[in-house]
Amino acid sequence: MGKCIHYLTHGARWIMIAALAGKKTEIDLKNIYVRNVRIIGSTLRPRAPEVKAQILRELIEKVFPKIESGEVKPTIHAVLHITKLRQHMTFFIRARMSER
Numbered sequence: 495m496g497k498c499i500h501y502l503t504h505g506a507r508w509i510m511i512a513a514l515a516g517k518k519t520e521i522d523l524k525n526i527y528v529r530n531v532r533i534i535g536s537t538l539r540p541r542a543p544e545v546k547a548q549i550l551r552e553l554i555e556k557v558f559p560k561i562e563s564g565e566v567k568p569t570i571h572a573v574l575h576i577t578k579l580r581q582h583m584t585f586f587i588r589a590r591m592s593e594r
Contacts, residue, residue, distance in 0.1 A: 496520045499529075504529050505529075506529065
């Protein structure tokens with residue numbers, strides 16, 4: 495998280511679902527309040543299926559069109575092929591260990 499904060503614009507919302515990269519991070523809090531960033535975290539697990547369905551509908555209606563139009567451009571580190579899952583897991587484990 496700390497390495498990515500400079501990509502956010504003023505008033506951005508950082509929404510994290512789960513913590514696949516690990517549960518600890520180091521961040522300069524000044525970057526949060528100067529940029530007026532809202533951080534929202536969720537596992538989505540305790541949510542009812544209806545709530546999850548509503549989130550998916552809103553993603554499809556509101557977010558995906560912005561991605562398709564180019565208004566929102568996600569940063570993609572890499573495209574990982576499912577047939578090389580073991581190699582990819584090794585990459586993530588090594589990356590996580592190097593952050594400690």
